[in-house]
Amino acid sequence: MTKATAKKVCTTLCPPVDLSGEASWTDFDAPALVGESLRFVSGEPDGNRFRVRYYRDGEQQLKARIWFGPETEGPPGHAHGGSMAAVFDEVLGLAAWAAGYSIVVGNLNVSFRNLLPLQQVVTLESRVISAEGRKIMVHGRICSGETVYAEGECLCITIVKK
Numbered sequence: 229m230t231k232a233t234a235k236k237v238c239t240t241l242c243p244p245v246d247l248s249g250e251a252s253w254t255d256f257d258a259p260a261l262v263g264e265s266l267r268f269v270s271g272e273p274d275g276n277r278f279r280v281r282y283y284r285d286g287e288q289q290l291k292a293r294i295w296f297g298p299e300t301e302g303p304p305g306h307a308h309g310g311s312m313a314a315v316f317d318e319v320l321g322l323a324a325w326a327a328g329y330s331i332v333v334g335n336l337n338v339s340f341r342n343l344l345p346l347q348q349v350v351t352l353e354s355r356v357i358s359a360e361g362r363k364i365m366v367h368g369r370i371c372s373g374e375t376v377y378a379e380g381e382c383l384c385i386t387i388v389k390k
């Protein structure tokens with residue numbers, strides 16, 4: 229990509245995208261639960277990096293509709309692996325908070341399965357797998373239809389809330 233093209237990508241806002249959820253999902257208000265500090269991934273809902281909307285499904289598990297914008301680019305036309313890791317970090321950690329655990333992320337493993345094209349709305353499905361002492365295991369995947377782009381396994385450790 230030329231310098232001129234890169235500048236254009238970074239200065240022109242992309243049009244709105246449809247982040248609506250499935251009919252059985254309910255909106256999830258992340259700042260109401262964890263405060264406004266969680267901005268790295270979800271803090272610019274109209275920006276060119278990530279656009280994210282959170283939901284709970286019928287089983288109360290956290291779901292996210294996510295748009296990977298041009299500023300998440302890694303391989304040409306596709307999302308940077310680190311951008312997907314950042315999304316897993318935020319969403320799987322948030323899933324543990326949404327399940328009632330005050331945590332930080334201790335360990336995160338990500339498997340990249342397919343290149344994720346930019347400017348496509350995908351879904352992050354999460355599930356709290358286990359809670360043993362202070363260790364809460366949350367799994368998730370970034371997918372669209374039958375295609376799985378990446379899978380994440382997140383070990384969360386409970387902390388004392390200050």
Ligand SMILES: CC(C)(COP(=O)(O)OP(=O)(O)OC[C@H]1O[C@@H](n2cnc3c(N)ncnc32)[C@H](O)[C@@H]1OP(=O)(O)O)[C@@H](O)C(=O)NCCC(=O)NCCS
Pocket residue numbers: 321331332333334335361362363383385387
């Ligand atoms: C995670 C953290 C709170 C754990 O520290 P701690 O409170 O002193 O707790 P411990 O080190 O005793 O760990 C608690 C348990 O979790 C396990 N654990 C902690 N980190 C782990 C890791 N990365 N991988 C595997 N197990 C881990 C410990 O083995 C221990 O298990 P045990 O109870 O069976 O012995 C601390 O390492 C930390 O703050 N890390 C930074 C977190 C961070 O910045 N995350 C990103 C932002 S959310």
Ligand SMILES: CCCCCCCC(=O)O
Pocket residue numbers: 262266317318320321322325331332333
């Ligand atoms: C206060 C909510 C914390 C949710 C997990 C954030 C993960 C991280 O910062 O690495």
